Amino acid sequence: MAHNQPSVVAPYFRDIDQQREANTLGMWVFLATEVMFFGGLFMAYTVYFFNYPDAFHEGSRELNLILASINTFVLLTSSLTMALAVRSAQTDNRKWLIIFLIATIVLGLVFLGLKGVEYGEKFQHHLVPGPHFEWDGSFFYEVQLFFGLYFATTGLHALHMIIGVGVLTYFVFKAFRGHFTSVSYDPVEMVGLYWHFVDIAWVFIFPLYYLIDRTIQ
Amino acid sequence: MTTEQHSTTHHVMPVRTYLIVFALLMVLLAATIGVAFLHLGPFNRIVALTIALAKAGLIMTYFMHLRYSSKLALVFAGMGFFWLVIMLLIGMGDYIARGTIPGTF
Structure with missing residues (x-):
């Protein structure tokens, strides 16, 4: 309560606790809309999975499990560094806040880089839906449907990563100028919630696309 | 509106907690990849989604601070x-x- 500096608490809030609660609730509402954004794709996945299970099993085996596993590890680690960045802001540790923010950005870029390698492989192997798609087995059209959903879902996820990396980069500059303190760390906490949400989205994408059936190989 | 104070915000968790959660996430990641190679039929899907829900739960509870929200x-x-x-x-x-x-x- 003693922290009620006018520069930190907006005039329309009673105190900093109320402001923080409003920020948190607003962010969770935004994340609920994001859940529905990805939810549409998960719904489409569920419908087509039950319609064409064999095609989905075969398509899934063409995805690069090693790169995706490394990427899952990278993304979970970036969530740890993001959480530690928020903690550094909470404890007024500007040096470690900047270090952890940069670590999160680097891990995010590693993820995007490996994703790019994966996409490149799909183009080389003619597994991108469209006129250049090649498939020797059965389910020519159904497997294209699988890869269409794969590109749409992982592409939407990658877009979220790019936006996250952009916001974090902006925050590194703000952190250098001392914008974030143990009182005014809310923006770091909010970008943290966004980053963890993107991580959770991947936690579901990973088993749904890469781990459908790996028993035959 | 009551004027009671909610001091639920600004709870600084120890670094140890974050590291333990991260270690658990790693164990669950290894488990979900391992299970995918076993012949379990439809249970493969159920186990994979249960593990994904557990990971999401850990991230939301600790990394996203829901425990102290x-x-x-x-x-x-x-x-x-x-x-x-x-x-x-x-x-x-x-x-x-x-x-x-x-x-x-």
């Missing part, structure tokens, strides 16, 4: 999941009732 924040956080379940249940109910999902009706 207000009850209202918990309701807001559960909202997205709730709507997603409505969409999947009613959506799939429709597809199954129309007989477009093989092996159901």
Whole structure:
């Protein structure tokens, strides 16, 4: 309560606790809309999975499990560094806040880089839906449907990563100028919630696309 | 409006907690990859999704600080999941009732 500096608490809030609660609730509402954004794709996945299970099993085996596993590890680690960045802001540790923010950005870029390698492989192997798609087995059209959903879902996820990396980069500059303190760390906490949400989205994408059936190989 | 103070915000968790959660996430990641190579039939899917839900739960509880958030924040956080379940249940109910999902009706 003693922290009620006018520069930190907006005039329309009673105190900093109320402001923080409003920020948190607003962010969770935004994340609920994001859940529905990805939810549409998960719904489409569920419908087509039950319609064409064999095609989905075969398509899934063409995805690069090693790169995706490394990427899952990278993304979970970036969530740890993001959480530690928020903690550094909470404890007024500007040096470690900047270090952890940069670590999160680097891990995010590693993820995007490996994703790019994966996409490149799909183009080389003619597994991108469209006129250049090649498939020797059965389910020519159904497997294209699988890869269409794969590109749409992982592409939407990658877009979220790019936006996250952009916001974090902006925050590194703000952190250098001392914008974030143990009182005014809310923006770091909010970008943290966004980053963890993107991580959770991947936690579901990973088993749904890469781990459908790996028993035959 | 009451003027009671909610000092639920600004709870600094120890670094140890974050590291333990991260270690658990790594164990679950190894488990989900390992299970995918076992012949379990439809249980492969169930185990994979249960592990994914456990990972999401750990991330939300500790990394996203829901453990120390207000009850209202918990309701807001559960909202997205709730709507997603409505969409999947009613959506799939429709597809199954129309007989477009093989092996159901």
